[in-house]
Amino acid sequence: MANISGIVKSARKIMRQDTGTGSDELRILQLGWMLFLKIFSDKDKELELIQDDYTSPIPEALHWDEWAGDDEGMTGDELLAFVDQTLFPQLGNLDLSVYKVGTTANRRALLVHEVFANNYNYMKSGIHLRQVINKLNEIDFNNSKDKHVFGQIYETFLSELQSAGTLGEFYTPRAITELLAELTDPKANEKVLDPACGTGGYLTAALEHLKTKASTVAEREALQRNVVGWEYKPLPYLLGNTNLILHDINTPNIQFGDSLAKPLSEYRQNDRVDVILANPPFGGVVSNNNENNFPQTYRTKESADLFLILMIHLLKDGGRAAIVLPDGSLTGDGVKQRIRQKLLEDCNLHTIIRLPNSVFQPYASVATNLLFFTKGEPTKTVWYYEHTLPEGYKAYSKTKPIQLAEFESLKQWWKDRKESEQAWQVDIKTIKANGYNLDIKNPHQGEEEKQYSSAELLDMLHQSFAKGDDLLNKLKKELI
Secondary structure, eight states: OOHHHHHHHHHHHHHSSSOOOOOOHHHHHHHHHHHHHHHHHHHHHHHHHHOOTTTSSOOOOGGGHTSSSSSTTHHHHHHHHHHHIIIIIHTTTTTGGGGGGTTTHHHHHHHHHHHHHHHHOOOOOHHHHHHHHHHHOOOOOHHHHHHHHHHHHHHHHHHGGGGGGTTTGOOOOOHHHHHHHHHHOOHHHHOEEEEOTTTTTHHHHHHHHHTTTTTHHHHHHHHHHHEEEEOSHHHHHHHHHHHHHHHHHOOEEESOOTSSSSGGGOOGGGOOOEEEEEEEOSSBBOOOOGGGGSGGGGOOOBHHHHHHHHHHEEEEEEEEEEEEEGGTTSSOHHHHHHHHHHHHOOOOOOOOEOOGGSTTTOTTOOEEEEEEEEEEESSSSEEEOOOOOOOTTOOOOOOSSSOGGGHHHHHHHHOOOOSSSEEEEEEEHHHHTTTTOOOOOOSSOOOOGGOOOOOHHHHHHHHHHHHHHHHHHHHHHHHO
């Protein structure tokens, strides 16, 4: 078995020498398309052997093995020209009409087209590019041991997005994705959706959970189509598809496009799903006037709030959701209040898990929550559970990320709920009387330990300024 970790480290070391991939962000972008094409090509070989009617959508000359497989093959300017002037233009403009709609070949052709039409080769040296290619050739993605080890390393690779420029929004820590998949407990033949799937963390967590439930061939085949993602940015779309292929999904069911671009009224009953797992983008402002795709009463520029309305709409009656939302979505007047009211009236918001600020780096200052709700019945009581930092931790970090094992006490509490120093419940009458505010702090927490919401901090700041102005005015009077 190849030394997978050593190979990936060597490839990245070579890329640091190239003027086109001088940052972590650019190296991730570059490795992204290269890994995708190699993994895709290796999977194509396998599909052509096991499916009689399957023909690869990639032209023969553009298959990885044809132009990259020979370690003594093209290099330097010749290789660079081939990649920039032949490989990317041709794969980005595949003729999709030659494939029957809905077939494996058609879906895989569309995937290749979307990846290469929306990504670029960033390396400037054909010699460095050849050296990286040769390193990747040491990995055989049809070797189950190589593939398994690389899958673990790929997860680490994705986790580095958190500290790579502006890419942190596309990655959710594995401990969170696995926890949400476990607690929502998707069943075989249920449809699972992440409408803002990023690099596919929730999708792979759902897949691994569903594999333990799928006991028949039909149920295992259903996994190929029942785990669905939507993503509108090229890099996470590429990385997410690669992630699912590594988890044995031949043709990932990730749609390329903006989840908020379709009018809510155009969704039909067969668009609804059983389970939603998501960490929708927050803090962002929606583009292209997408807020107009929603009913007037819920229109806002805040992306997280629109995603919440979308997810409520997309759930079947009895459908379950587990999502990440910032404190800002739990409070606020006007449209924010109306959205929370809809959530509480249309769904049973049974649990909110409050997380420490540092879980979602690089957004360390944003307080986040895990919301669990079931559609079809109104909320009567909301249970809150406060997840605290492990003993000795001041914050989570790149070297000390949140771990799934930390949630063992939560899982025990989940089955047999009782109030404690970490858990409390609030009835719907209290929530309504407080303007549907869901930003309710732990009543068992000491004042000296209390964590304040953004609104509370702003109010305290205003009060502090007012006191300062009063003192300054008094001082002026005494001096004059």
